[in-house]
Amino acid sequence: MNDRFLEGRVALVTGATSGIGLAVAEALGAAGAVVHINGLGDAAQVRAALAAVRAAGAPEAVHHPADLRDPAAIRAMMAAAGPLDVLVNNAGIQHTAPLADMPEERWDALLAINLSACFHTMKAALPGMAARGFGRVVNIASVHGLVASLHKAPYVAAKHGLVGLSKVAALEMAGQGDRASGGVTVNCLCPGWVETPLIEPQIAARAGDGGREVGIRALLAEKQPSLRMALPAEIAALALWLCRREAHNLTGAAIPVDGGWTAQ
Template sequence: MDERFLEGRTALVTGSTSGIGLAIAQALGGAGARVALNGLGSHEQIEAAVASVCQAGAPQASFLDANLADPAAVETMMQALAGWGPADILVNCAGVQHTAPIGEMPAATWDKLIAINLSAAFHTMRLALPGMVGRGFGRVVNIASVHGLVASVNKSPYVASKFGLVGLSKVAALEVAGAGSRDSGGVTVNCVCPGWVETPLIEPQIAARADQHGGDREAGVRALLAEKQPSGRMSLPSDIAATVLFLCRREAHNITGSAIPVDGGWTSQ
């Protein structure tokens, strides 16, 4: 299959200055897309992320700053993207997490998580999808979570936002399912639902479990995953990126409205 199948396409990946989002941006760039990044980080971190996407093969990469909790800022970002090139591919990867029992969850934290994890995706989609429909090609991939399919304690706003993201994606998929054709690639909306993914954010949890096993990191990983993920293996950010990349292929024109778990069997239990 053509490895540069996204040449001439423009992609926006939110939450793409590190971790899963950056891996997705690099994969899209490697397939030939121009990529707009958005996310948090120092000036140096952002510059390094943009440079890495170009090094991966993107003909152009740029950073669009926006506070995703602010609908007006999201709209400004999408207007800037439209001036650079209409969005053919939209990946909503930005997300935040906070754990506490419902009775101890600050109201402001609930509002923040719903705004960034769910409402921001609604706003990018409502602004990007009409153009995709008009052109007969578009890909929206929302990075949800296994917590968009099953719940865990002490994660009420996160689980609510991810369940909401899966539902929102299904509605959007139905609304645009008839756009385009098999030849043009159509317009699809899907969720990818990762389980445990090896990113710097979870290293403290791995280290804590490793300490319980004499400093053995692999034993720590197995202990951490034993609670949820039957495979006993974490995914890499590049594994999630590869799943997203396949959904962007023309051949994936009839994969829409799906919530695809990449979770080592977690949600099969």
């Protein structure tokens, strides 16, 4: 599936200066899309991300520094990006603590970035997609959009909310376009453990003298039966497939990529 089927299309990926978001941006660029990215990082990291997206094949790559806690900043970003064919909401933050000890400001920040920002980007992008008869929204939720874990109240609440929000949007867009145009679809991907730098400390804490692979298996044994993590590029490949015209009837889904976690 390395054809340039998104040639002439425009995409925006949030949380795209590293990890899953950057992998998705690269995949969209390789398929021919002009790619707008939003994400944190210093100037060097942003330059590196843009260079990676262009090297993957994007005819153009642009960074938007919008603070996703700020609806006005999101509206400005969406206006600057212009009409979108593909929107990938990937940005997210995490904070773990028992519910009674969760700082209220962390609750507010997690709900703002992990859920409300997705509402604002979708509100801006979906009308144009409907008018053109083609659009793809891929929301990167989490296995925690389907099941809960201890000490993750705001994250679980936001990701469950994102799955529900996506289902409503999918229903509202289901009749737009047709098979020829590709229609407008809204779906969630729900990854379990994904191999990113953010989880390296958790692996190291469980590795002991057995090395990294032992640490990975010990970490995943708690919940993920496959005992292997997904790679960001694997999540990106699934997101890219959802953008294909053949995926016109796959909408309103919350697709787990979790090694059997939610099958238990």
